[in-house]
Amino acid sequence: MTLRQFLRILVQAQRAIRAYWTNSVFIVCAISLGIAALTVILASMEGASRKAEELAAKFGPTSINIIGGNLVEQAMASRPMTLTWNDVRRIGDCMPGAERVSPLLLKAAVQVQSGGRRHTTDSLVGTGAEHGPSWGWYPETGRDFTREDLEFARSVCLIGAATAQALFGSADPLGRIVVVDRVPLVVIGVLTRQGLSSGDMDFDDRVTVPITTMIRRFNLSRHYLSQVRVTFAKSSTPQHMAEYSRQLRGLLRSLHGIQDGAADDFLLVTMQDIMDFVDVVKGSIVIFLGLVAVVTMLTGGFTQANLFYLAVTDRSVEIGLKKALGASSQAIFVQFLLEAVLLACLGALAGLAIGAAFGALLSSFDLLSISLSPTVFLLAVLMACAIGCAFGVRPARKAAGLAPVSALRGLS
Amino acid sequence: MTRPGPDAQQTGMQLTDAQPADRQQKDTQLTDTPLIDMRHIGKTFVQADMETRVLHDISLRVWPGDFLALTGSSGSGKSTLLYIMGLLDQASSGSYHLQGQDVSTLDDAAASAFRNAVTGFVFQSFFLIPYASALDNVLLPGVYSQVPDRELRARAEELLVRVGLGDRMHHKPNQLSGGQQQRVALARALLQEPALLLADEPTGQLDTATSRSILELFQKINEGGTTIIMVTHSPETAACARKRIVMRDGRIHPDIPDEVEQPEQPDRANGTDRTDAAEDQALG
Numbered sequence: 126m127t128l129r130q131f132l133r134i135l136v137q138a139q140r141a142i143r144a145y146w147t148n149s150v151f152i153v154c155a156i157s158l159g160i161a162a163l164t165v166i167l168a169s170m171e172g173a174s175r176k177a178e179e180l181a182a183k184f185g186p187t188s189i190n191i192i193g194g195n196l197v198e199q200a201m202a203s204r205p206m207t208l209t210w211n212d213v214r215r216i217g218d219c220m221p222g223a224e225r226v227s228p229l230l231l232k233a234a235v236q237v238q239s240g241g242r243r244h245t246t247d248s249l250v251g252t253g254a255e256h257g258p259s260w261g262w263y264p265e266t267g268r269d270f271t272r273e274d275l276e277f278a279r280s281v282c283l284i285g286a287a288t289a290q291a292l293f294g295s296a297d298p299l300g301r302i303v304v305v306d307r308v309p310l311v312v313i314g315v316l317t318r319q320g321l322s323s324g325d326m327d328f329d330d331r332v333t334v335p336i337t338t339m340i341r342r343f344n345l346s347r348h349y350l351s352q353v354r355v356t357f358a359k360s361s362t363p364q365h366m367a368e369y370s371r372q373l374r375g376l377l378r379s380l381h382g383i384q385d386g387a388a389d390d391f392l393l394v395t396m397q398d399i400m401d402f403v404d405v406v407k408g409s410i411v412i413f414l415g416l417v418a419v420v421t422m423l424t425g426g427f428t429q430a431n432l433f434y435l436a437v438t439d440r441s442v443e444i445g446l447k448k449a450l451g452a453s454s455q456a457i458f459v460q461f462l463l464e465a466v467l468l469a470c471l472g473a474l475a476g477l478a479i480g481a482a483f484g485a486l487l488s489s490f491d492l493l494s495i496s497l498s499p500t501v502f503l504l505a506v507l508m509a510c511a512i513g514c515a516f517g518v519r520p521a522r523k524a525a526g527l528a529p530v531s532a533l534r535g536l537s
Numbered sequence: 538m539t540r541p542g543p544d545a546q547q548t549g550m551q552l553t554d555a556q557p558a559d560r561q562q563k564d565t566q567l568t569d570t571p572l573i574d575m576r577h578i579g580k581t582f583v584q585a586d587m588e589t590r591v592l593h594d595i596s597l598r599v600w601p602g603d604f605l606a607l608t609g610s611s612g613s614g615k616s617t618l619l620y621i622m623g624l625l626d627q628a629s630s631g632s633y634h635l636q637g638q639d640v641s642t643l644d645d646a647a648a649s650a651f652r653n654a655v656t657g658f659v660f661q662s663f664f665l666i667p668y669a670s671a672l673d674n675v676l677l678p679g680v681y682s683q684v685p686d687r688e689l690r691a692r693a694e695e696l697l698v699r700v701g702l703g704d705r706m707h708h709k710p711n712q713l714s715g716g717q718q719q720r721v722a723l724a725r726a727l728l729q730e731p732a733l734l735l736a737d738e739p740t741g742q743l744d745t746a747t748s749r750s751i752l753e754l755f756q757k758i759n760e761g762g763t764t765i766i767m768v769t770h771s772p773e774t775a776a777c778a779r780k781r782i783v784m785r786d787g788r789i790h791p792d793i794p795d796e797v798e799q800p801e802q803p804d805r806a807n808g809t810d811r812t813d814a815a816e817d818q819a820l821g
C-alpha cells in the first residue's frame with residue numbers, strides 16, 4: 126500500500142467515525158475512563174515525588190530527628206517520654222560532627238485565646254534553640270527567639286500561619302498578647318507557611334515558645350523531651366549521614382541501658398527515611414490506581430472491540446461495496462484498524478482532560494498532589510494506541526475477511 | 538430508444554459467442570482476444586453440508602464494445618454469474634480469462650486491482666455511502682487507485698456533469714431521487730474508466746421514464762467503447778442491449794427469443810422464458 130492510498134483510507138476512516146458518531150462517542154467514553162485513571166495515576170506519582178522532594182528539602186538533608194518512644198512498637202513499651210536533657214548533653218559531647226542539638230517539647234491540642242477569639246491549636250511546641258537555624262524554619266514576619274529569650278524563659282511566642290489566621294484574621298499579630306493556659310505570651314513572629322500536615326496535625330497551626338518557658342510555665346516534666354533534632358555540617362554526604370545515624374543509635378541505646386536484642390525506645394528519622402516512606406505510600410497508590418486503570422482500560426477495550434464487531438456486521442454493505450470498487454482486504458483492514466486507533470486516541474485526549482479535572486479536584490481536597498507533564502500525555506496516547514490496536518485487530522480482520530458478495534447481500 | 542439494431546442476432550451454439558454482429562465493421566479497433574472468455578464455469582455453494590449447484594457448465598465469450606443483456610427467471614444464477622465476471626466471487630470450476638489474462642485463481646490483491654481498474658459495478662439498490670456527497674461517492678473507487686487527486690476530481694466532476702448531475706455534486710444521497718442516485722452510482726462505476734461495466738438490474742427500482750433515461754446513458758457509454766453486461770428482468774430493458782442471453786437453472790438457454798427485437802410482440806419460440814419474465818415482473 127502506498128502512502129497516497131494510506132492517506133486516502135485515513136480520510137475514509139475519519140469520515141466513518143463522524144458518520145457513526147453515536148458508536149464513536151460510546152467507544153471514546155469507554156476508552157477515556159481508562160486513560161483518565163492512568164492519567165491520575167501517573168500525575169499523582171509525579172506529584173508525590175515532587176511532594177517528597179519538597180518535604181525532604183524542608184526536613185533538611187543533614188539533620189536527624191530523634192523522637193521519644195518507639196512509635197513502631199509502641200504497643201509493648203508505651204513510654205513515650207524517653208529522651209532526657211542528659212541525652213542532649215551527651216550527644217553534644219560525644220558526636221563531634223553534630224553542629225547543633227535542639228531539644229523540643231510538644232503538647233497537643235492546646236487552647237489559645239486572644240481578645241475575644243478562642244482557638245484550639247494543634248500543638249504547643251517548646252524549642253531549646255533558635256527556631257530558624259535549628260529547624261530550617263524561619264519567621265515570615267517579626268523576629269526569631271534570641272539566646273536571652275531562651276535563657277530567661279521569656280513569655281514570648283512564634284505562631285504558625287494558620288494560628289495567626291484563626292486568631293487575628295488579616296490583622297497584624299505582632300506585639301499582640303495570646304493567652305495559653307492562662308499564661309500570657311507576646312507574639313514576636315509569625316512562621317512561614319509550610320503547607321504540610323501529618324495525620325490530623327497541621328504544621329501551620331502551632332504556638333512555639335522557648336523550651337524554658339514551656340517547662341516553667343506549663344507545668345511539664347523538667348526531665349523528659351519529646352524530640353531532639355541533631356544537625357550536622359552542611360557538607361555531610363548521605364554516606365556520612367548513615368554513619369552518624371548508626372553512631373547516634375548506639376549512643377542512645379547505651380545511654381538508655383538497652384540490652385542487646387531489645388527494641389529501641391526512640392526513633393531516628395532522617396531525610397532518607399522520609400523519602401523511603403513516601404516511596405511506600407507512592408507504591409500503594411500506584412498499585413491501587415494501577416488496578417483501577419487496568420480494569421477500566423480493559424473494560425474500555427472490550428467495549429470498543431464489541432461495538433466494533435457489531436459495527437462490522439452493520440456496515441457489511443459498505444465493506445462489500447468498497448471491495449466491489451477495488452478495495453483489497455488489506456485496505457479494509459487498514460481502514461477499520463485506523464478507525465479503532467483514531468477513536469482510542471480521541472479517548473486518550475478525553476481521558477487526559479477528565480483525568481486532569483479529577484486530579485485537580487483531588488488536589489483541591491488535599492488528597493493527592495497532581496502534576497501533569499508531557500510524559501504523562503505521551504504515555505496516555507501511546508497506551509490508547511496500544512488499546513486501539515489490540516482491540517481493533519479482531520473486528521478489522523473480520524471486516525477484511527468478509528466475502529464481497531455475501532457482504533453486499535447483507536449476510537455475515 | 539435506438540436499440541435493438543437489425544443485426545443483433547444470436548446463434549445458439551454450445552459456446553455462446555457474444556460477439557457483436559457488427560464486429561466486422563469495427564474490426565480495425567478490436568483485437569482478436571475476447572474481453573471475457575469463460576469456459577465450463579460452474580458454481581456450487583456449500584452451506585452447512587448442503588451443496589447448491591447454481592451454475593452449470595457456462596461457456597461464454599464477450600468481445601470488447603459489446604452490450605449484453607442477461608435475462609432469465611429469478612434464481613437462475615444471473616447475479617452469481619455477474620459477480621464471477623466482476624471477480625467479486627470465484628467460480629468453483631472452469632476457467633475464466635479477462636482481457637486475455639487467467640483470472641480464475643487470482644489472490645485478493647490482484648483481484649481487487651482488477652476490480653478497481655478493469656470493471657465497474659452498478660447495483661439495483663445503488664449502494665451509495667449515505668453520509669458522503671455525490672462527488673465523494675463518485676470518488677470512492679479512486680481511494681484504491683494511484684491516480685492523483687486532482688485528476689480524480691476532474692474526472693468525477695466531468696462524469697457527474699455527463700450523467701446530468703452537475704448541479705447536485707454536493708448533495709447527499711438522501712437529497713437525491715432514485716434515478717439521480719443511480720446516476721451517481723453509474724458515474725462512480727465509470728471513474729476508473731473501466732473496460733467492462735457490470736450492472737445488476739440497474740433499473741429494477743426505477744419507474745419507466747427514469748429507467749429509460751438511465752438506459753440511454755448506458756447506451757451512450759457503450760457507444761463510447763465500454764463493454765456492458767446488464768442483468769435485467771424486463772424485456773424492454775433487455776431490448777436496449779445489442780445482444781441478449783437468457784439463463785435458466787444455471788445454464789445459458791440455447792434458444793434466442795424473438796422478443797429481443799420486438800418486445801411488444803407475443804413470444805413464438807420460447808413460451809417458458811416469457812412466462813418467467815412476466816412472473817418476475819409481477820413479483821418485483
Ligand SMILES: Nc1ncnc2c1ncn2[C@@H]1O[C@H](COP(=O)(O)OP(=O)(O)OP(=O)(O)O)[C@@H](O)[C@H]1O
Binds near residue numbers: 618
Ligand atoms: N451464498 C449462497 N449460498 C447458497 N445459495 C446461494 C448463495 N447465493 C446465491 N445462492 C442461490 O443461487 C441461486 C442463484 O442466485 P442468483 O442471485 O444468482 O439469482 P438471480 O438470477 O440473480 O435471481 P434474481 O433475478 O432474483 O436476482 C439461487 O437459487 C440462490 O438461492
Ligand SMILES: [Mg+2]
Binds near residue numbers: 615616617737
Ligand atoms: Mg440477482
